[in-house]
Amino acid sequence: xxxxxxxxxxxxxxxxxxxxxxxxxxxxxxxxxxxxxxxxxxxxxxxxxxxxxxxxxxxxxxxxxxxxxxxxxxxxxxxxxxxxxxxxxxxxxxxxxxxxxxxxxxxxxxxxxxxxxxxxxxxxxxxxxxxxxxxxxxxxxxxxxxxxxxxxxxxxxxxxxxxxxxxxxxxxxxxxxxxxxxxxxxxxxxxxxxxxxxxxxxxxxxxxxxxxxxxxxxxxxxxxxxxxxxxxxxxxxxxxxxxxxxxxxxxxxxxxxxxxxxxxxxxxxxxxxxxxxxxxxxxxxxxxxxxxxxxxxxxxxxxxxxxxxx
Amino acid sequence: xxxxxxxxxxxxxxxxxxxxxxxxxxxxxxxxxxxxxxxxxxxxxxxxxxxxxxxxxxxxxxxxxxxxxxxxxxxxxxxxxxxxxxxxxxxxxxxxxxxxxxxxxxxxxxxxxxxxxxxxxxxxxxxxxxxxxxxxxxxxxxxxxxxxxxxxxxxxxxxxxxxxxxxxxxxxxxxxxxxxxxxxxxxxxxxxxxxxxxxxxxxxxxxxxxxxxxxxxxxxxxxxxxxxxxxxxxxxxxxxx
Ligand SMILES: Nc1ncnc2c1ncn2[C@@H]1O[C@H](COP(=O)(O)OP(=O)(O)OP(=O)(O)O)[C@@H](O)[C@H]1O
Ligand SMILES: [Mg+2]
Numbered sequence: 001x002x003x004x005x006x007x008x009x010x011x012x013x014x015x016x017x018x019x020x021x022x023x024x025x026x027x028x029x030x031x032x033x034x035x036x037x038x039x040x041x042x043x044x045x046x047x048x049x050x051x052x053x054x055x056x057x058x059x060x061x062x063x064x065x066x067x068x069x070x071x072x073x074x075x076x077x078x079x080x081x082x083x084x085x086x087x088x089x090x091x092x093x094x095x096x097x098x099x100x101x102x103x104x105x106x107x108x109x110x111x112x113x114x115x116x117x118x119x120x121x122x123x124x125x126x127x128x129x130x131x132x133x134x135x136x137x138x139x140x141x142x143x144x145x146x147x148x149x150x151x152x153x154x155x156x157x158x159x160x161x162x163x164x165x166x167x168x169x170x171x172x173x174x175x176x177x178x179x180x181x182x183x184x185x186x187x188x189x190x191x192x193x194x195x196x197x198x199x200x201x202x203x204x205x206x207x208x209x210x211x212x213x214x215x216x217x218x219x220x221x222x223x224x225x226x227x228x229x230x231x232x233x234x235x236x237x238x239x240x241x242x243x244x245x246x247x248x249x250x251x252x253x254x255x256x257x258x259x260x261x262x263x264x265x266x267x268x269x270x271x272x273x274x275x276x277x278x279x280x281x282x283x284x285x286x287x288x289x290x291x292x293x294x295x296x297x298x299x300x301x302x303x304x305x306x307x308x309x310x
Numbered sequence: 311x312x313x314x315x316x317x318x319x320x321x322x323x324x325x326x327x328x329x330x331x332x333x334x335x336x337x338x339x340x341x342x343x344x345x346x347x348x349x350x351x352x353x354x355x356x357x358x359x360x361x362x363x364x365x366x367x368x369x370x371x372x373x374x375x376x377x378x379x380x381x382x383x384x385x386x387x388x389x390x391x392x393x394x395x396x397x398x399x400x401x402x403x404x405x406x407x408x409x410x411x412x413x414x415x416x417x418x419x420x421x422x423x424x425x426x427x428x429x430x431x432x433x434x435x436x437x438x439x440x441x442x443x444x445x446x447x448x449x450x451x452x453x454x455x456x457x458x459x460x461x462x463x464x465x466x467x468x469x470x471x472x473x474x475x476x477x478x479x480x481x482x483x484x485x486x487x488x489x490x491x492x493x494x495x496x497x498x499x500x501x502x503x504x505x506x507x508x509x510x511x512x513x514x515x516x517x518x519x520x521x522x523x524x525x526x527x528x529x530x531x532x533x534x535x536x537x538x539x540x541x542x543x544x545x546x547x548x549x550x551x
Binding site: 006016017021204207208296299 | 379381405408409423428433435446449459
């Protein structure tokens with residue numbers, strides 16, 4: 001190499017990587033992290049959907065109640081229903097009460113009673129629907145009390161049966177959120193293990209770096225960057241796959257999402273955007289702590305091994 | 311400070327001990343549970359001194375150097391380096407001391423994934439120096455050790471002697487206060503050995519304290535520098551000087 005060639009080399013020269021480039025690029029590792037990211041993203045989508053379902057139902061159900069009125073004595077069904085509506089509209093916590101007309105009541109009841117049974121002389125129970133005050137809704141007990149005071153035979157349905165479903169959806173949301181954490185922790189453990197093995201496999205390089213005056217955080221930083229980069233890529237893959245599944249569920253489910261029970265919204269997919277960054281952050285922390293831990297234990301084992309641990 | 315090549319002391323309480331760059335007092339070391347590899351070693355090196363460390367294979371020369379470059383710990387005794395007692399030095403302080411020591415390993419320990427140039431520049435890079443401040447110096451040093459045409463070469467493609475010279479370049483590039491070299495002429499011919507010796511003498515002239523483990527009696531004799539002799543883990547008084 002002539003002087004000019006040396007100059008040309010120096011002009012083009014960029015410092016090479018202190019740790020070999022391929023270290024965090026093991027295809028198996030990328031696959032495992034991508035799969036964990038995929039499931040974590042799905043769990044995040046499920047948590048959002050379940051939370052929305054629970055929230056939506058709660059809002060709907062809290063705002064309304066239905067009262068079934070049975071005519072008594074000589075009173076006509078319509079009269080009884082009208083009286084019930086009047087009574088109920090006076091109860092604190094009820095913003096509106098209206099009696100359903102006979103036809104509507106019949107239409108609602110038909111599935112249960114059957115067409116044949118609905119003759120004119122059969123006493124048809126009437127329904128009174130209530131809009132409750134959103135902030136301080138009347139309780140079923142209060143409504144029942146008021147009706148009883150006015151001597152009206154009626155059953156109040158405050159939709160409490162549905163509450164069970166809401167609770168269940170809430171539990172689903174929580175379980176899915178815990179799933180996200182568990183998968184994140186699993187990814188962190190996998191990366192910590194991989195970083196540790198990578199460093200152990202490179203102990204000869206580590207020793208040279210140490211003897212040359214490198215500090216532990218500097219060496220840990222070399223691994224940190226490798227694994228954070230790898231996890232970012234795996235996070236992109238996993239999130240993209242989960243977004244595809246989520247979009248599919250949304251498209252299949254039509255306007256309401258997959259099912260009314262798990263309504264996926266387009267906006268939920270945006271929640272997957274931070275996944276690669278989060279994966280990189282988790283990988284960076286895991287790799288750093290694993291590396292620092294191993295470097296410390298290497299140092300404490302100096303000359304207790306047949307290998308040299310600088 | 312007067313330069314005094316060969317100034318050494320077998321006694322830890324010699325008058326100049328306080329200003330020694332390195333001193334061993336009753337140092338022993340062992341690997342794991344094996345019997346002691348080094349036994350009750352005491353000596354000190356004055357700043358700017360030049361010594362050979364000689365002795366038969368297996369005597370413990372490399373092990374003694376390992377203690378100095380902080381890759382091993384003594385099982386007994388005190389080592390002080392640049393006036394600091396290593397036994398009480400926190401681990402975080404070690405990198406600062408290591409940056410003042412240049413090491414040529416017996417088995418080179420070049421980083422196989424880096425070019426000759428990157429290998430030679432390693433200590434400067436680790437010290438956090440910006441690339442543009444050392445580029446030309448590293449190229450110049452490599453030219454000086456006869457690797458001017460192999461800047462881009464990977465270690466695997468270098469001959470034994472070239473690797474050795476690259477390892478030497480890496481050890482001296484940061485102008486260390488102490489240079490430790492383990493058989494630095496083991497893989498080169500007589501002519502190159504003398505050239506390497508001249509490089510070490512030149513560094514020593516500029517103030518670096520030098521300690522060279524060597525089998526090469528001829529080289530030791532030619533240099534006229536004093537010997538510290540190890541035999542079966544024990545050190546004997548220098549004959550030369
Ligand atoms: N990492 C190690 N683990 C266990 N024993 C070791 C280790 N390194 C060296 N030894 C032992 O310590 C003793 C001294 O070895 P050392 O390498 O210091 O000798 P040396 O004087 O450098 O020899 P040579 O001239 O052959 O390089 C030998 O008996 C060797 O087997
Ligand atoms: Mg040796």
